[in-house]
Amino acid sequence: MASCKATLHTVMTRLTLHNMIIMSLHWKEDRYGVITNWDFIRCQTDLIWIFMMFIFRTVNCSQAEINRHMEMGRQFLSSGQFTDALSHYHAAIDLDPKNYQTLYSRATVYLAIGKSKAALPDLDSVIKLKPDFIAARIERGNVLLKQGDIHQAKADFEAAAKADPLNADISKKLISVEKVKQIIEEADDYFDIGDFVSAEQLYSNAIEICQWHANLYKNRATCREKLGNVPKAIADYRTVTKLLSDSTETFYKVSQLYYLMGDVEESLNQVRECLKLNPDDELCFSFYKKTKKLAKMRESLSQLVREEKWMDCLNKATEILKAEKKVKNVQLDVYRQICKCNLNAGHFAESISACSEVLKYGDPNDLDVLCNRAEAFLMYEKYDEAIEDYQRAVNRHEESRRAREGLHRAQNLKKNVGKRDYYKILGVRKNASEREIRKAYRKQAQKWHPDNFSDEKEKEKAQKMFVDIAAAKEVLTDPEKRAQYDNGEDPLDPEQQQRTFHHPFQNGFSFQFHFVIKTEFSICIQLYSCSDAGTLLSVIPGIAIVTEVMLLIDSLSPSVSKTGGKIVKWHKKEQDKVEVGDIIIEIETDKAIMELEFIDRGVLAKILVSEGVSGVPVNQPIATEKEGRLECI
Numbered sequence: 001m002a003s004c005k006a007t008l009h010t011v012m013t014r015l016t017l018h019n020m021i022i023m024s025l026h027w028k029e030d031r032y033g034v035i036t037n038w039d040f041i042r043c044q045t046d047l048i049w050i051f052m053m054f055i056f057r058t059v060n061c062s063q064a065e066i067n068r069h070m071e072m073g074r075q076f077l078s079s080g081q082f083t084d085a086l087s088h089y090h091a092a093i094d095l096d097p098k099n100y101q102t103l104y105s106r107a108t109v110y111l112a113i114g115k116s117k118a119a120l121p122d123l124d125s126v127i128k129l130k131p132d133f134i135a136a137r138i139e140r141g142n143v144l145l146k147q148g149d150i151h152q153a154k155a156d157f158e159a160a161a162k163a164d165p166l167n168a169d170i171s172k173k174l175i176s177v178e179k180v181k182q183i184i185e186e187a188d189d190y191f192d193i194g195d196f197v198s199a200e201q202l203y204s205n206a207i208e209i210c211q212w213h214a215n216l217y218k219n220r221a222t223c224r225e226k227l228g229n230v231p232k233a234i235a236d237y238r239t240v241t242k243l244l245s246d247s248t249e250t251f252y253k254v255s256q257l258y259y260l261m262g263d264v265e266e267s268l269n270q271v272r273e274c275l276k277l278n279p280d281d282e283l284c285f286s287f288y289k290k291t292k293k294l295a296k297m298r299e300s301l302s303q304l305v306r307e308e309k310w311m312d313c314l315n316k317a318t319e320i321l322k323a324e325k326k327v328k329n330v331q332l333d334v335y336r337q338i339c340k341c342n343l344n345a346g347h348f349a350e351s352i353s354a355c356s357e358v359l360k361y362g363d364p365n366d367l368d369v370l371c372n373r374a375e376a377f378l379m380y381e382k383y384d385e386a387i388e389d390y391q392r393a394v395n396r397h398e399e400s401r402r403a404r405e406g407l408h409r410a411q412n413l414k415k416n417v418g419k420r421d422y423y424k425i426l427g428v429r430k431n432a433s434e435r436e437i438r439k440a441y442r443k444q445a446q447k448w449h450p451d452n453f454s455d456e457k458e459k460e461k462a463q464k465m466f467v468d469i470a471a472a473k474e475v476l477t478d479p480e481k482r483a484q485y486d487n488g489e490d491p492l493d494p495e496q497q498q499r500t501f502h503h504p505f506q507n508g509f510s511f512q513f514h515f516v517i518k519t520e521f522s523i524c525i526q527l528y529s530c531s532d533a534g535t536l537l538s539v540i541p542g543i544a545i546v547t548e549v550m551l552l553i554d555s556l557s558p559s560v561s562k563t564g565g566k567i568v569k570w571h572k573k574e575q576d577k578v579e580v581g582d583i584i585i586e587i588e589t590d591k592a593i594m595e596l597e598f599i600d601r602g603v604l605a606k607i608l609v610s611e612g613v614s615g616v617p618v619n620q621p622i623a624t625e626k627e628g629r630l631e632c633i
Contacts (some may be wrong), residue, residue, distance in 0.1 A: 066092045066099065073105060077165020082113045100129040104136055114214060116143045134160045141173065148213030150181050160571070180209040196223040214243040218250075230257055241273075247276045252284050262329030264295050285287070294323060294330070301337055315343035332362040339372050346431045348376040365396040367403065374406055379430050383414035405487075419493070422472035422485060425465075430486070434477055439471040565589050566614040567622065572604045585622075 047066040069092035076085035089106035096102065103122045105397050109118035123140040126133055141156030154177045161170045187202035202222035206214050221236035237254045241247035251274035258267035261323060268291040274284035297320050319336045324330045335354045342351035355373035374389035387410045395405035405425040426440040446465050453459040471492050475481045481491045572578060584604065585596050609622040616622065 042550075047263055062095050065100070066095050069104060070105065073109075077109060077112075083110050085109050098129060100126045100136075103129075104133070107136075107139065108357045111139065111143070115148065119143060132163060134163050136210065137163075138170065138173070145180075146210055147171070148210045148215065150177055153177055166380075176209055180206050180427065184210075184216070188405065191219055191223065195342065196226045199223050200227065212243055214240050217243070217597045225257070230261055233257060234261075242274060248274050248281055249334065251277070252281070255284075255287060259287075259291060260327060260329060261608060262327070262333050264291055264298055264330060267291050268295050284401075295318070297323065298333070301334070301556075305337055305340065309346040310341045312349075313337060314345065317341065328361060332358050336366070336369060343372050343376050346429065348379045351376040365392065367393055367397045367400055371400075371402050373407055376412065378410060378413065381413075381417075383410055383417070386410040387414065416490070417487060418470060420490065422470070422475050425468050425472040427477065428476075432476075437473065437476045441469065441477075444469045517581075565616050567609050567611050567616060570607060570613055574607055576604050578602055578604055 010348065027335070047112065069088040073085045073092065074086035076082070076088065085515045086106065086109050089102060089109060092099065092102045095105065104126045107119040107122035107126065110116070110122065120140065120143055123143070125135050126136040127140065128257055129138070137156045137160040141153045141160065144150075144153035150230055154174065157173045157177065161167065161174065164170065173620070183202050187199050187206060190196075190199035190202065200220055203216050203220040207220065210216055217236045217239045221233045221240070224230075224233040224236065234254055234257050237250050237257070240250045244250070251270050251397065255267045255270035255274065258264075258270060268288070271284050271288045273289060274281060274286060301313060301316045303322065304316055317334050317500065320334050321331060335357045339355040339358060342348070342354060343462055352373055354619040355369050355376070356371045359373070363369075370389045370393040374393070375391065377383075377386035387407065390403055390407035390410055392402060397403055423432070426444055428436055428440045432440070445466070448462050448469060450459050450462045450466060453462045475485050475491060484491045539632060566588040568588045569584055572582065572584045576585060583596065587596060605624045606621050609616055
């Protein structure tokens with residue numbers, strides 16, 4: 001390229017000098033009248049020679065550049081560097097727009113990168129410049145056939161066959177043309193009479209040959225939509241948007257189908273593509289406003305669920321259902337959230353109803369919905385229904401820990417039917433708060449206090465009920481014990497504890513058995529006069545009494561036996577009357593400050609440990625009752 005520029009510079013310099021000489025000759029002739037015509041002619045001849053040399057060298061220089069670009073293009077094409085190959089072919093064509101070989105090479109690159117529309121003009125130019133170029137005819141015929149221009153493709157293949165009648169590949173292509181023409185005609189006939197199953201299959205066969213035929217994809221999409229296969233219909237319509245430059249109508253169609261599937265967010269994305277092509281399209285703009293509003297409401301609903309604002313969630317869900325009353329799939333997604341929000345809000349019947357709606361009309365194996373409905377069934381003690389839902393979830397989602405643990409819990413709860421139900425004992429719901437449980441506990445303790453009964457049989461019944469009430473309070477106000485109980489394991493049942501845990505030592509008491517003894521005994525001390533604790537415990541089968549152990553503080557925190565507790569505040573003074581449910585003291589452990597309720601009637605006789613004392617060990621009395629009964633700690 002540099003040598004060409006140097007040559008051109010030399011020629012231009014010589015042309016400039018000769019022009020100056022001729023002008024000088026004319027000037028001398030005008031002034032002296034001695035210059036002959038022969039001198040002028042000789043100068044003109046030199047000028048023509050210089051101009052011809054310029055043209056010749058320019059042509060040679062351009063051809064050299066073309067050859068260089070062609071060679072570079074071939075090298076990049078062979079190595080798969082199509083972008084670089086294209087840049088060199090562009091440069092070569094700029095130098096010589098009528099070079100059919102360069103045009104054909106560029107068309108080949110376009111076809112290699114899937115730009116058939118860009119390749120066609122180059123192939124048209126090649127055939128116009130060189131009609132007998134068979135390779136170009138065949139390539140153009142291939143492109144036209146894939147695009148569905150069967151008539152013109154056939155003409156190209158026939159022209160190629162005429163030039164090369166023995167070419168078997170060309171003969172096969174002519175057969176394909178006739179075959180696909182017949183397939184499309186049959187598919188259209190089935191389509192017109194509403195046989196969409198047959199039409200879809202034939203359109204699929206035709207698409208294998210005419211891969212870029214937009215109308216075939218449109219018709220197949222319609223068949224699939226009619227047959228209820230909306231996802232595949234959407235896939236075909238989206239292919240159409242890539243094949244046609246003006247796809248406003250198709251984008252609108254895709255947006256509607258996504259909406260019918262319940263995917264409001266993707267529907268909004270597609271209708272935006274429609275408006276990019278034509279911002280003034282009334283159908284797209286109207287649908288855009290609707291989907292945008294609904295998408296915003298759905299996002300707000302999801303945010304409320306993430307924030308666990310269950311009642312606000314239900315209100316927002318109701319708002320969405322009012323906005324969309326027809327499209328079932330949009331409603332089902334809302335019902336899915338209603339199922340969860342109602343469950344967590346304690347509306348179990350409503351939760352079951354919403355979950356059932358989703359499972360009936362939507363995905364019958366939806367993991368979250370199955371587990372949520374199972375949870376709601378458990379709240380109503382419908383164990384068989386809960387087990388069925390959990391089992392289905394496990395079968396379809398083996399990796400789900402929630403489903404597996406839920407199934408185990410439901411099975412355990414079913415086995416425990418007939419045993420102590422702490423929720424029923426206190427008369428509270430299974431999702432009751434700790435405050436509700438404590439309130440119910442005080443009420444039941446007052447009702448069943450043995451001092452309320454004079455008849456011995458009734459008093460004995462009240463004593464047993466009183467122990468059950470205390471046990472219910474201990475389990476349900478302790479998060480760990482309550483979770484264990486909700487999973488079907490009673491932490492106060494010695495048999496279940498021995499089945500659940502295995503102590504490594506075989507001699508002496510097991511850890512679990514000793515734990516139960518401590519728990520039951522501490523309950524008696526807390527909830528009943530200490531003098532009668534032994535009597536109450538003696539009526540419980542399988543419990544060995546260890547009367548020398550005082551466990552009230554120990555039951556508040558597992559490590560308090562090592563660290564001791566701190567007396568933060570006495571709420572009662574000596575000689576104060578004490579009623580059932582009165583808070584008598586605050587004790588600080590390593591975990592928290594605990595308020596202890598007194599479940600007895602009497603008088604706080606004497607305070608043995610003052611406020612502010614730390615490290616109060618287990619078994620040390622901290623107060624006494626009037627009438628000289630056992631000190632309670």
